[in-house]
Amino acid sequence: MSEPQTAVHTGDPYLQALPQQSAHRIRSDAEAVEIARALAADFAREAAQRDRERRLPIAELNAFSQSGLWGITVPRAYGGAGVSFRTLGEVLKTIAAADPSLAQLPQNHLAVVDHLRLDGTEEQKRFFFGLVLDGVRFGNAFSERGSRTVSEFQTRIEADGDGFRVNGQKFYSSGALLAHWVPTVAVDAEKRPHLAFIPRTSEGLRVINDWSSFGQRTTASGTVLLENVRVPAEHMLPVWRAFENPTAAGPISQFLQAAIDAGIARGTIAETIAQVRSHARPWLDSGQEHAWQDPYSIQQVGNLQIRLRAAEAVLDLAADKIAVAVDAPGADSVAEASIAVAEAKVLTTEIAILAANTLFELVGTRSTLEEYNLDRHWRNARTHTLHDPVRWKFHAVGNYFLNGIKPPRHPWI
Secondary structure (H helix, E strand, C coil): CCCCCCCCCCCCCCCCCCCCCCCCCCCCHHHHHHHHHHHHHHHCCCHHHHHHHCCCCHHHHHHHHHCCHHHCCCCHHHCCCCCCHHHHHHHHHHHHHHCHHHHHCCHHHHHHHHHHHHHCCHHHHHHHHHHHHCCCCECCECCCCCCCCCCCCCCEEEEECCEEEEEEEECCCCCHHHCCECCEEEECCCCCEEEECCECCCCCEEEECCCCCCCCCCCCCCEEEEEEEEEEHHHEECCCHHHHCCCCHHHHHHHHHHHHHHHHHHHHHHHHHHHHHHCCCCCHHHCCCCHHHCHHHHHHHHHHHHHHHHHHHHHHHHHHHHHHHHHCCCHHHHHHHHHHHHHHHHHHHHHHHHHHHHHHHHHCHHHHCCCCCCHHHHHHHHHHCCCCCCHHHHHHHHHHHHHCCCCCCCCCC
């Protein structure tokens, strides 16, 4: 396999050096959760300030990938921990509760690791899994602006001797700005998508820091420009195969997103409780001394906790269905996994947005003041839950149970 090229963007302030030492090797599910909790406590301290200033979490990101958490899904046969999907969900929820932007940064990295498991050659698996375990981060250059649908790509690959050339433009490229490699989706002459593994330092690759969303502000996203980028054949992965036959690729992609939404809800509810206990005032007709004694505030917090518990429980059930589909892929097992994840995605979307709305309702007008930046909870929830239209999750579930129609196989279901 080819090694990364020497940096050519001498004026690029966002280029990140490859890890100087190998990342920590996590050995068990319990260790993964323990490390996530320790990191989350640190990440939470300046999360509000980073959001307010749009300050990229470079130090935090380096600590995150060096912790070994970015490699926990590498199969044990290749030196990874191969953690369960329940554990993976718990890790993402834990980080998202502290800083949703940091939790989103490995979202596509983890999807790429899964695609390597599914479609990589043995040489590719050994090489790229080794990089991941050493602490190398994958960004992404998947989605594009302006196409008729999300699945229609204009970025092209063309044969060039013993390799390929990639040309195109990408957007919504979470993590690409601070990544070491930028896996890029491009289509061949038959419009089949391939994943080109491109070092961040490659000639012809530019990542522009122009992400302007009101939420998930520090996900190191933006525009990726690819001009005649050379890609060796051994760095090309035929990801279209993951959806030609039944695999868990789609449910896994959606599961990662639902886990982050659940984490956003978890963090928002914790913020709501802290604010009601410390700063909110009781309504004058309640007859209570403190806001936390107000019967309607108590009811609302109870409602949030119940809905969060339900969402997380269904997410765990979805994790189990994915595990079955990974071990025994087939039309039925993959459909069951997709439906379970769709159910979880509905519930995690609803609780993330409800929790953010309820925060303002219970804390009152002071919660809207810019100095507290509490609106970041709603902005993050609203932004991240827009990744895929939840209205189509209802459709997939209803069509499955009412008409016996299995959901389509693609990354968005």
